[in-house]
Amino acid sequence: MAVAGRYNEVVLDHYRNPRNVGEILGSPAVAQVGDPASGDVLKIGLRIENGRVIEARFKSFGCTAAIAAGSMTTILIQGMDLAALDRFSNQDVVAALGGLPESKLHCSVLAEQAIREALRRYREASASVAAGGAPCR
Amino acid sequence: MASIYMDNHATTRVDPRVLEAMLPFFTTEFGNAASKSHAFGWRAEEAVTRARTQIARLLNADPKEVVFTSGATESNNLALVGAFEAAAGRGEHVITGATEHPAVLDVVARLEARGARVTILPVDRTGLIDPDALRRAITDRTVLVSLMFANNEVGTIHPVAAIGALCKERGVLFHTDAAQAAGKVPVDVQAMGIDLLSLSAHKVYGPKGAGALYVRRKNPRVILEPMLHGGGHERGLRPGTLNVPGIVGLAAALEIARAEMPLEARRLGALRDRLQEGILARVEDVQVNGHPTARLPHNLSLSFAYVEGEALLMALDDVAVSSGSACSSEKKEPSHVLRAMGLSDTQAQTSLRFGLGRFNTEQEVEHVIGRVAEAVARLREISPLYEMARRTTGAQVTRRIPTS
Numbered sequence: 001m002a003v004a005g006r007y008n009e010v011v012l013d014h015y016r017n018p019r020n021v022g023e024i025l026g027s028p029a030v031a032q033v034g035d036p037a038s039g040d041v042l043k044i045g046l047r048i049e050n051g052r053v054i055e056a057r058f059k060s061f062g063c064t065a066a067i068a069a070g071s072m073t074t075i076l077i078q079g080m081d082l083a084a085l086d087r088f089s090n091q092d093v094v095a096a097l098g099g100l101p102e103s104k105l106h107c108s109v110l111a112e113q114a115i116r117e118a119l120r121r122y123r124e125a126s127a128s129v130a131a132g133g134a135p136c137r
Numbered sequence: 138m139a140s141i142y143m144d145n146h147a148t149t150r151v152d153p154r155v156l157e158a159m160l161p162f163f164t165t166e167f168g169n170a171a172s173k174s175h176a177f178g179w180r181a182e183e184a185v186t187r188a189r190t191q192i193a194r195l196l197n198a199d200p201k202e203v204v205f206t207s208g209a210t211e212s213n214n215l216a217l218v219g220a221f222e223a224a225a226g227r228g229e230h231v232i233t234g235a236t237e238h239p240a241v242l243d244v245v246a247r248l249e250a251r252g253a254r255v256t257i258l259p260v261d262r263t264g265l266i267d268p269d270a271l272r273r274a275i276t277d278r279t280v281l282v283s284l285m286f287a288n289n290e291v292g293t294i295h296p297v298a299a300i301g302a303l304c305k306e307r308g309v310l311f312h313t314d315a316a317q318a319a320g321k322v323p324v325d326v327q328a329m330g331i332d333l334l335s336l337s338a339h340k341v342y343g344p345k346g347a348g349a350l351y352v353r354r355k356n357p358r359v360i361l362e363p364m365l366h367g368g369g370h371e372r373g374l375r376p377g378t379l380n381v382p383g384i385v386g387l388a389a390a391l392e393i394a395r396a397e398m399p400l401e402a403r404r405l406g407a408l409r410d411r412l413q414e415g416i417l418a419r420v421e422d423v424q425v426n427g428h429p430t431a432r433l434p435h436n437l438s439l440s441f442a443y444v445e446g447e448a449l450l451m452a453l454d455d456v457a458v459s460s461g462s463a464c465s466s467e468k469k470e471p472s473h474v475l476r477a478m479g480l481s482d483t484q485a486q487t488s489l490r491f492g493l494g495r496f497n498t499e500q501e502v503e504h505v506i507g508r509v510a511e512a513v514a515r516l517r518e519i520s521p522l523y524e525m526a527r528r529t530t531g532a533q534v535t536r537r538i539p540t541s
Contacts, residue, residue: 037482
């Protein structure tokens, strides 16, 4: 099966040499989305300081496109402020990767979902701190 | 190292000896086997008769019982639809198994739409059906049992002789899809009580587009309703000008396979065992799928926990293997075979199928072991599932609670 033929060089490069693989410890802005049963899990962690992403890391259980989308996402969001993160869309990932096969577009959607979820958790944790209470869950 | 082909369940390279046998039938011997008025036709017919006789001998059948088709998919269609329609009025119950190829399951689904009642037998963790379950499933309305000889994903070999005996006892026709087994393990339609058998040339180092259906003529005489109409070829069962080069290639391929089977099975079995042991020695958390002994000698199906199959295929970019079956590799649906065997969807997503073949070498096997070990290690480092598993199996289970 000529798997490689279906992807462009940018995608293949990010698959072969994924950037920013890893975990972010001690940050609430960590989210894992997707379902292993369908072969797609993406975990993204952000370190946010002064309203900006200063570090982003990812891990992926998924196909070539999923790994490339995770890798590209961590590059795109580096340095973004929260407002920009809110506007972050899967189309940004697809465009930066120079396109994905039709059947693999859902991999980029997973990246957007992970960012949304990480942000939601970050805001939840910030609000709870702001409210003066320690998180009780 | 150049690309290594280890996907021999999908298809095989044509053996040079097979190609050589076929070539004259494209050029000087191009006649139509149905042309009765000149030597071009006669010589083509002779070649077809010779091939039919060869193939019959390999199956322990009569030459008249061999019907040439375009391959196992067509043979399966003709066997199932043909037997079902010919049995109209006598019964409408068809029994098959959960791990059959789509070329059987999809046909059975079509029969269901035409009024068949279908029983799909489950399999155990090794991919075997339970003969007692088959015995219980057969009713006096059952017209056909279709169970594959050997599975295309995990290589599990069914107890065909026992199934055949059971079907004989109950007077039910037994069809077997032997696309993966013919030429790899001994097949004897008499000893095994097989009434209909599908086979294909391209799985045994023959050409694509050629296959056959064995149709029993005695004890019992199997009646099939043809699917195609348009000429009396193949006793009316399969009209259409015969693919003479393909038929010659099919017979040559099966003849070589039969002559070399004992040696080849031992050689490929040893290579497969080395591949399995080599990978298991270097990679943790790998599961071997299929039956430990009743398995095709050249098959190896492995599940690599925490690593998605397509990413792994891509990492093995100089090795041709497949995840699940080639027919479903564009879909993300986990293999129906592995699921029927009780693997979770997640496990099925992590599975690769290796199919060794006549042209693989020991050196290639060693290379593949190394490539698989590297690729799995690299992808596990990226995998959040691996990270979670390591954390929960580690000495302390830590749970981070968000704090400011």
